[in-house]
Amino acid sequence: MPHVGPAGASGSPYDQLARVLPGRLRRTPWGCCYELAFCPRLIRQRLGQLPELFSPAAEQAESAGQGGPLDLELLRQRLPGGVLFVDLETCGFLGSPVFLVGVVYLGREVVGRQYLARDWSEEPAILYQFWKHLRRRGVLVSFNGKSFDWPMLLQRTIYHQPQRHATLQRHLQEHYDLLYVARRLWGRHLPNCRLKTLERYICGYQRAADDIPGWAIPDAYRRFVTQGETEDLERIVYHNQMDLLTLVELCCRALERLS
Amino acid sequence: MDVQRFLDHLQHLPGYRGQLVHVEELPPREAEPGELRPPLPEPLRRMLAARGIRQLYVHQQQAVELLRRGRHVVITTGTASGKSLCYHLPVLEQLLQDGQATALYLFPTKALAQDQLKGLHRLLEGAAVGAASVQPGVYDGDTPRGQRRSIRQQSRLVLSNPDMLHAALLPYHPGWARFFAGLRFVVLDEAHSYRGIFGAHVAQVLRRLRRVCARYGSRPVFVATSATIANPQQLLEQLVGEPFEVVSRDGSPRGRKFFAFWNPPPAGRGRPWRRSAVDEAVALMIQGMEQGAQVLTFARTRQQAELVFRYVQEYFRRQGSPLAQQVQAYRGGYLPHQRRQIEADLFSGRLRGLAATNALELGIDVGGLDMVIILGYPGTIASCWQQAGRAGRAAGPPATGSFRSGVKPAAGAEAPRRPGSQPAVGPPAAGSFRSEVKPGVGAEAPSRPGSQPAAGAPRVSGGSAETDRYPYLFRQEALLPPEACTGGNESLVVLVAGNDPVDQFLMRHPEYFFGRSPEHAVADPHNPYILRKHLALAAQEAPLDEEAALFFGSHWQQHAAPLERQGLLLRRRGRFYYQGPAGPAQGVSLRHLSDETFTIVLLSPGGEVPPSAPAEAAAWEGLLGQQVPQEQVLATVDGFSAPELVYPEAIYLHQGRTYLVRHLDWQGKLAYVEPVQSDYYTQAIVEKAVLVQESQLERLAAPGHRAGWGTVQVRWKTTAFKKIKFHTRENIGWGSVSLPQQQLQTKALWLLPQGCAGSGGELAEALAGLCHLATKAAPLVTMSDTTDLGGTVDFQNFGRGAVILYDRYPGGLGYCERALAALEQLLRLCLQLLQECPCQSGCPGCVGLPSWRPGQASDPDLTTSGPLPDKEKTRRLLKRLLAGGWSPPQAAAPQGLTAQA
Structure with a gap:
């Protein structure tokens, strides 16, 4: 893997990573990080049969609510090019580092990228990549991101770039948290509104049995950083991709329901 | 109160035995105003006028002018001199001028923050500025979740404590970005309490604060208040790490105050010790309360405070006096709401007597008290004055300047008085509680209507023990009518001496106390044990890079390296990243040895x-x-x-x-x-051993005396307890205890005499005496608190007898190192204490009492076993130790040296 070995890093864990999760080194003004692309086959498998929801021609249906969680008008207008789907993997709650930023955006096709911090020093770069994507698109779609992903992104960025604390917020034009949409649309018919439940009942998709549970993620990442263990890291990467693709599909289903 | 009359009354009690060994009169003082240039902005002038303040005192003027120029300032004027205005004014001036500016007030206790928030609200009430633009808020462990968010996002004046800053603000600084970026002032109220272990921690917390602020582009000005200590400037410079100016010229007026030294009489009949200081304090407290004074007694330990309260209440119960319901105990460990209630009751005057530990020492506003009893020398002159400062706050014309005097009445009015409780003037003349004392009758007297004896309340047993207890201060004939001494703005402080050497020394030498400046306070910012803990936390707040040297010293990397080896930090491209468990600050307590x-x-x-x-x-x-x-x-x-x-x-x-x-x-x-x-209480029996691990510094003297300093491990364990009967103090039984051993890694000083005549047993007796003296004298030399040092006699470590003194903190605090440097001074002071003691063959006032044990000196509630001290042998030992000249301290030869802070 010629494009992998980072300059100055001590090699072995990074090499091992490059073998199991081929990707490329991404250099940013805030340092470098590791970039992974979603497997096109996986995207086709999950989103292949979706209608052309994301075509800019989607007609302007009347919105179901004014300003509430179901007011998806702006989202509809900004699709496909102006919207960024995001999902984070972190070492815990507020105050803990973010180590994986997964984004999906729509061009001529669905594009998925993951930015991985291979150790604590690469967190600024993955955050930089997020802000770069957001600046370009402006509208954010997440699942439970209003209480988790967004504050996390803000706080971790302020952590590394304290003097930007007052200006970050302005890169965000609108944020759709599909948790609230899902609760309104499907909540009463489902046992709960967790992403996996929605994935199963709304998207009709059953995830592989060895999907890593959320609570095991911080430790698994720590083991990767301290001991170079990549096995669980692969599972985390897969988990994050699945979460994002489900997010995209849920967004489609919600727009369908509301049009 | 009419102090002269009260003291006269005490001396005419038939049982008076000359306890009153000294009375120092502290004259009243006139107000000295100061004019601020340029004057305060109009809204603040109106705010002051609304509180009745037309002119500032000179110290307020000086402080404000220095702070306006961006200097860090510490203010050391007396209790109730209006110190808080010194910081409120420049802070509010800045917040009004700049809508983004913020300020952080740190108090050593939560109670003080609450107290000051009330004060601030009242102050702002009178201001056209209104609280709206400032939104002061207390952010501490008790702040409800619902309020935390709005304080974090909007408040421009946050009142908190160092513990909270350490565990809840700094680790989550991105959530406080607005606040830290705008931070212009940090207030350190009662900064003298940041000394010793707590001080060493706070010094690191403040360095972390400065570092976080620097990252947000702010550089706050620090303003501190402190009780009188010898080195306020040095202490604050240690705490903050930047230069400070001192404002000490007190421009506030003061009423006349008397400071009395009270030495309990000898116990008599071949008993070489003195009567119990607790009994004397109880008697004085009762006398004071009966004369209409509001009395506060400071006890040295929690158990003492409980005992004084219990005995005073029992006495008034037996008298059927309503005062039985108007006395309380107060100490650490009580739950916050209990403490708030007691403080409010004391303030409102409902409470006429309080037996407290130094938990009340800090500036919680309890109003001015008529009489303060200090039960046993609290270990430092500074602490003694601090406790004494509780008596007779601001007096004279309520003229101006004192923010407090302007505010207090409102506070008093706020606290609802219970129906039937007393106005602040004194106890009711009601009832016949002053009639003949008939032991046993009082116990049956119905308690006051409305009062409810709580479950588990002690019952007075009605025996004769209590009446025997205060035989000489409670004869009827000579008593004044009740409340004869009320009125006037004089106040009284009584220091009741214990049997401890230093207490007795002070009784013989009052001039030493009144002539000597208060102690130094030490906050060691280089303590490696503490520095390391905070370096890990600092790394969690932002990766450590070269800039860390600006805050943690140029050797910070030496301390970061072990953390890297532990796996807490990861080094990448010259920076250290934190990778330990989440929420590391929760595991580091700033206050206690054990973080539990x-x-x-x-x-x-x-x-x-x-x-x-x-x-x-x-x-x-x-x-x-x-x-x-x-x-x-x-x-x-x-x-x-x-x-x-x-x-x-x-x-x-x-x-x-x-x-x-x-x-x-x-x-x-x-x-x-x-x-x-x-009918009994218990005292733990603790077994203790000291293991010397590494010798680092050494001093020698002819003909072979050695003194050293280095690393030791202290191990101790509660193995048994004694049952002690209330009042009579009879030992009525024993019990065994099985608890895990505890240990402490620290620094110690050891002293190994050479060529002492006689058997090992004889040496042991001399060493026991020396140990007792040294644990008491060392604080005077090392500027520590008596509870900061422990001592023991040891025969295990060196193959010969030794006295070992150690710092009672993990990693040590530098006290023993200082004691080694000043060894001659320490020994001379020991000899002086011993020679000036009039006893024949030893007493608690010098080498210790035969029935006492050495090494317990710093823990009045504990006992350990050991040899019996002997006065003459101790004297000869000291003479010999002082005879040969001591070499300067040098690195101990054989063992490898560790880096010293």
Whole structure:
């Protein structure tokens, strides 16, 4: 893997990573990080049969609510090019580092990228990549991101770039948290509104049995950083991709329901 | 109160035995105003006018002018001199001028923050500026979740404490970005309390604060207030790490105050010690309260405070006096709401007497008291003056300048007085409680209507023990009519001497106390043990790079390296990243040796002790705070004291009531107690050993005396306890205790005399005496608190007899190192204490009492076993030690040296 070995890093864990999760080194003004692309086959498998929801021609249906969680008008207008789907993997709650930023955006096709911090020093770069994507698109779609992903992104960025604390917020034009949409649309018919439940009942998709549970993620990442263990890291990467693709599909289903 | 008359009264009591050895009169002082240039902005002038303040005192003027110029300032004027205005004014001036500016007020206790918030609100009420633009808020462990967010996002003046800054603000600084970026002022109120271990921690917390602020582009000005200490400037420079200016010229007026030294009479009949200081304090407190004074007694230990309260209340109960309901105890470990209630009651005057520990020493506003009794020298001159400052606050014309005097009445009015309770002037003349004292009758007298004896309240046994107890201060004939001494703005402070050498020394040399400047306070910012803990936390707040040297010194990398080896930090491209467990600050307590608190849980009588949870589960439940329903919690105790206070079968004293410890859950940090009516209390017996691990510095003297300093491990364990009968202090039984051993890695000083005549036994007697003297004298030399040092006689470590003194903190605090440097001074002071003591063959006033044990000196409640001290042998030993000249300290030869801070 010629494009992998980072300059100055001590090699072995990074090499091992490059073998199991081929990707490329991404250099940013805030340092470098590791970039992974979603497997096109996986995207086709999950989103292949979706209608052309994301075509800019989607007609302007009347919105179901004014300003509430179901007011998806702006989202509809900004699709496909102006919207960024995001999902984070972190070492815990507020105050803990973010180590994986997964984004999906729509061009001529669905594009998925993951930015991985291979150790604590690469967190600024993955955050930089997020802000770069957001600046370009402006509208954010997440699942439970209003209480988790967004504050996390803000706080971790302020952590590394304290003097930007007052200006970050302005890169965000609108944020759709599909948790609230899902609760309104499907909540009463489902046992709960967790992403996996929605994935199963709304998207009709059953995830592989060895999907890593959320609570095991911080430790698994720590083991990767301290001991170079990549096995669980692969599972985390897969988990994050699945979460994002489900997010995209849920967004489609919600727009369908509301049009 | 009319102090002269009261003292005269005391001296005419038939049982008076010359206890009053000295009275110092502190004259009243006139106000000295100061004019601020340029004057305050109009809204602030109106704000002051609304509080009746037309002119500032000179110290307020000086402080404001320095702060306006961006200097860090420490203000050291007296209690009630209007110190808080010194910081309120420049802070408010800045917040009004700049809508983004913020300020952080830090108080050593939560109670002080609440107290000051009330004061601020009242101050702002009168201002056209209104609280709206400032939105002051207290952010501490008690702040409801709902308010935290708005304080974080909007408040421009946050009142908090160093613990909260350390564990809740700094680690989550991105959530406080607005606040830190705008931070212009940091206020350190009562900064003298940041000394010793707490000070060393706070010094690191403040360095972390400065570092975080620098990252947000702000550079706050620090303003501190301090009680009188010898080195306010040095202390603050140690704490903050930047230069400070001192404002000390007190421009506030003061009423006349008297400071009396009271030495309990000899116990008599071949008993070489003096009568109990507790008994004397109880008698004085009763006399004072009966004369209409509001009296505060400062005890040295929690148990003493409980005993004084219990005895005073018992006395008034027996008299059928309503004062029995107007006396209380106050100490650390009481739950916050109890403490707030007691403070408010003292302030409002409802409470006429309070027996407190130094938990009340800090500037909580309890109003001016008529009389303060200091039960035993509190170890430092500064602390003594601080406690004395509780007597007779601002007096004279309520002229101006004193923010406090302007505010206080409102506070008093706020606290609702209970129907039937007394106005602040004194106890009611009602009833016949002053009539003939008939032992036993009072006990049967119905308690006041409306008062409810709580469950488990001690019953007075009606025996003769209590009447025997105060035989000489309670004869009827000579007593003044009640409340004869009320009125006037004079106040009285009484220092009641204990048997300790230093207490007795002060009784012989009052001029030493009044002529000497208060002690130095030490906050060691280089303590490696503490520095390392905070370096890890600093790394969690932002990766450590070269800039860290600006805050943590140029050697910070030396301390970061071990953290890297532990796996807490990861080094990448010259920076250290934190990678330890989440929330590391939670595990670092700023205050206690052991970073743990035990909770004391109340069982109903005969109730079941819940099964002990497995360690892990208990830890989790402890984290989640779910294990113990709050209403069952009686009190708390720090992990260091727990094995000495709440071992199984201990009698735990709380509000004068007795509780039996049924079970101590060591893992779960829980002690289960149940109310019992006990006629005894318990004292732990602790076995202690010191193991010398590394010798680092050495001094020699002819003909072969050695003194050294280095690393030791102190191990101790509660092995048994004594049952002591109330009042008579008879030892009525024993019990054994099985608890895990505790250990402390610290620094120690050892002294190995050479060529002492006589057998090992004889040397042991001399060493025991020296140890007792040295643990008491060392604080005077090392500028530490008596509780900061421990001492023991040892024959194990060096193959010969030695006295070992050690710092009672992990890693040491530099006290013993200083004692080694000043060894001759220390020895001379020991000899002086010994020679000036008039006793024949030893007493607690010098080498210790034969029935006492050496090494217990710094822990009045504890005893250890050891050889019996001998005065003459100790004297000869000291002479010999002082005869040969001591070489300067140098590196100890054989062992490898570790880096010194």
